[in-house]
Amino acid sequence: MILSCQNINKAFHEKQVFKNCSFHIEDHEKAAIVGINGAGKTTLLRIIVGELEADSGQVVFGKDTSYGYLAQNAETDSEHTIYDELLEVKKDVILLEEKIRSCELEMRHVEGDALTALMEQYALYTHQFEQADGYSYKSEITGVLKGLGFTEEEFSKQASTLSGGQKTRVALGKLLLRKPDLIILDEPTNHLDMSSIAWLENYLLNYKGAVLIVSHDRYFLDKIASKIIEIDGAAVSVFSGNYSDYAVKKEQLRTARWNAYMNQQQEIKHQEAVIEKLRSFNREKSIRRAESREKMLQKIDVLEKPTETRADMRMELTPRIMSGNDVMQVEGLAKAFGSEKLFANLSFALKRGEHVAIIGDNGTGKTTILKIINGLVEQDAGEIKLGSKVHIGYYDQEHHVLHPDKTLFEEISDEYPTLTNTEIRNVLAAFLFTGDDVFKQIKMLSGGERGRVSLAKLMLSEANFLILDEPTNHLDIMSKEILEDAINSYSGTVLYVSHDRYFINRTASRILELENGSFTGYLGNYDYYLEKKAENTLSAPETDGAFPPAAGGSREGNPSSSAASSLKQDWQSQKEALAAQRKKENALKRCESEIERLEKRSMEIDEEMTHPDVCINVAKLQELAREKEQIEENLLLQMEEWESLSD
Known part of the structure; x- marks a missing residue:
């Protein structure tokens, strides 16, 4: 494990940003944090890197773990050129190279034990230089700069003269060259064109360390992420897979929660109606039965109403007249x-x-x-x-x-x-x-x-x-x-x-x-x-x-x-x-509509059978039972057709 967030809570004034936020990042894992604007994604990153304090909970990094953080509008502002700014990251390698050159010069003028000691020192420096990919650091810098959209003519530009977006790209380049165990990026694609984003995707996919990203670029998340951490209404959930996998699972969960909520609400309303009816009889026995049902109703763990999917904005584009072909x-x-x-x-x-x-x-x-x-x-x-x-x-x-x-x-x-x-x-x-x-x-x-x-x-x-x-x-x-x-x-x-x-x-x-x-x-x-x-x-x-x-x-x-x-x-x-696809979709909609109609009628029959005037009417009960049996058969056929169309 490279990072663990345990029961993190954070609120601003009275607004709870997230509650009991827990997740972990493993070595080499690529994870993404998603959520609507204002959900708290950047806040969570700032808590992780220590720029902001959580109200409670803890952030634990693995032993000897190094991390690098690129804020959303991070900029590099100096009098160095773009190339020299990235070269600054490799100063340890450059220092090793200088020591190697120095040893080479000294070896010309010493002999005996001094030469032996110097050669051992030279071998150590050379090994460290090779371990740090010293022979390729210049080409690595050039590759990163070109990948991020800089031309060779721009390498000599002063960082202080660049636009905000270019400065952010320089800061991103420096972070990538540092190669920390964990890269933390907040909206890294904002200032990149398509070819640069594709390059960054490939770079991060092949990166040996772990990556934690906040991004609205769903295509980017599909390519990079193997885990999605969602912030939704102060709740934090973890999904395995990329963004498309998450979107499917999220919709399935939302549908299941909505159905569970609606079913419970329907049951609550039914029980309330029965209780009210029993009280209206105004008999001791019926009142006791009403009170018994009321106690059972109070023990129900009432589900919260799920937030409706994409209920925040409504848009419909409709032409007033049709144009020519x-x-x-x-x-x-x-x-x-x-x-x-x-x-x-x-x-x-x-x-x-x-x-x-x-x-x-x-x-x-x-x-x-x-x-x-x-x-x-x-x-x-x-x-x-x-x-x-x-x-x-x-x-x-x-x-x-x-x-x-x-x-x-x-x-x-x-x-x-x-x-x-x-x-x-x-x-x-x-x-x-x-x-x-x-x-x-x-x-x-x-x-x-x-x-x-x-x-x-x-x-x-x-x-x-x-x-x-x-x-x-x-x-x-x-x-x-x-x-x-x-x-x-x-x-x-x-x-x-x-x-x-x-x-x-x-x-x-x-x-x-x-x-x-x-x-x-x-x-x-x-x-x-x-x-x-x-x-x-x-x-x-x-x-x-x-x-x-x-x-x-x-x-x-x-x-x-x-x-x-x-x-x-x-x-x-x-x-x-x-x-053909539209035809199949229309058939699927008709099938779903028919299933909904049949289920509704089945519920109406159940309700009708409980009516006092029907309960004592044997002929009517038999008629309703036959109709319900036919409905069940039709439902089975419709569901089989729906399954076939869905496949």
Whole structure:
């Protein structure tokens, strides 16, 4: 065992953050802490590393265990260059190297016993140097810096001149090079692009020590974590497996707890009704029986009502009108800022109902493309044609669509003057703004709160073409899942930029990768993109996707007609598979609805049989018994069909 947390309690004022929090981390284990924003994830990390004191409980590290902690916005600020800053971590190795060189020089001038002693010292230094991977430390530093997204030209930049995100990456690099027994990371992917996150995943997967992570990046957690530690309503639970395993188990537990709660509540109400009826008879015997039942009811250990899954935010995206089949055609798009050329001759098309994700490294121009489409930035060349009846809804990651001096209420009422005060409050309440919150000024809100206001406006827009720039930034996992469900059920067209691979995996039907100033298209979600990208590493790249691009729209070289035909077949196969899946899901829903109806009728019969007028009616009782028997048979058939459909 490398870390043990035992019965940790922490409260701020009267709010209990967690109660009796207990878990442990084994050697080489990769664990993640998850929970909604404000659940106490960072607080728990700070208690573990000693930055914050728990109200009670203890944190115990294994004997001689070393750990390294990277806070959420940790920065390295010095006059050293980026390379020298990481070189500082290897000062012990550098000192050994200097001692070895010194010994080599001295050996030229001594002999006899002095030489023998010096050679023994030299052998010791050399062994220690080899143990510390001294011969590869320079290449290791270079590999870490490149993996975290720094180019060799940037190695000589002073750390003090870097942006906040770059400083955090430097701090992360230093921590990784220290190689502690336990790495503790708080949101390590916040300032990394996709390629850097993929590199970090691979690094941590192969890391010989243990890792404890707080992250909202579910794809990252799926790749890294083998244990999930959940903080939910002050309770801490441990689940084995990655994030997807946890999500399945969590839903199963939530369903079981909800059913147990509802069954108990139903039994309590039934007993209360019986007690009330017995008292109403106003006879000594019936009153005694009522009191007996009352005592039994008081002994019941009443279950707490489970928190409803994702009940914190409600979102539904519905277009007011349907657009034409051709939503947008982009031809020959080009943009440069001064001498920095972002892209040239980009061409692609969007059809109604497509959900298309634009991906690529930071600085390649993804957000610029969205701004050009929305008329916020002017292109250097190219043309953008919108189809008939296209109504755009735009989500800007910098939230420039919001007015900083307006209140939340004014932001909605000014944009949608036909809404009543009650309707405006209801909309804001659906996005967690209640009471006096609606009179806060936009400029006083956090990034996550501004994101929720922008999503509220997006929902009200009733647009049939959504353009989203990093929509999941600042959202916790539950809010991301709500947005994903809203997009997946949205019948309009979506074009978005995102670094959230889990979000892309769940919502994209096509991916456009922006690399070296041009697009490469992949027909499918993020997993499909990774698979095809690996296959195409040594072969010609694909076309833009389901629809043939204009000349010059993708990378150099045009695919063969057979490749294009293959892509169309892939697309058709996907459509048929989705249609079959929807048909099965609809059948499953009908089956579940019928089971629910039959169970409800069975309960009604049980209740009806207890009625005084039915109890003495033999013919009626036989009729109800026959109906219940038929219901039980039908239930068995429906459950078998449900099991088959579920498989």
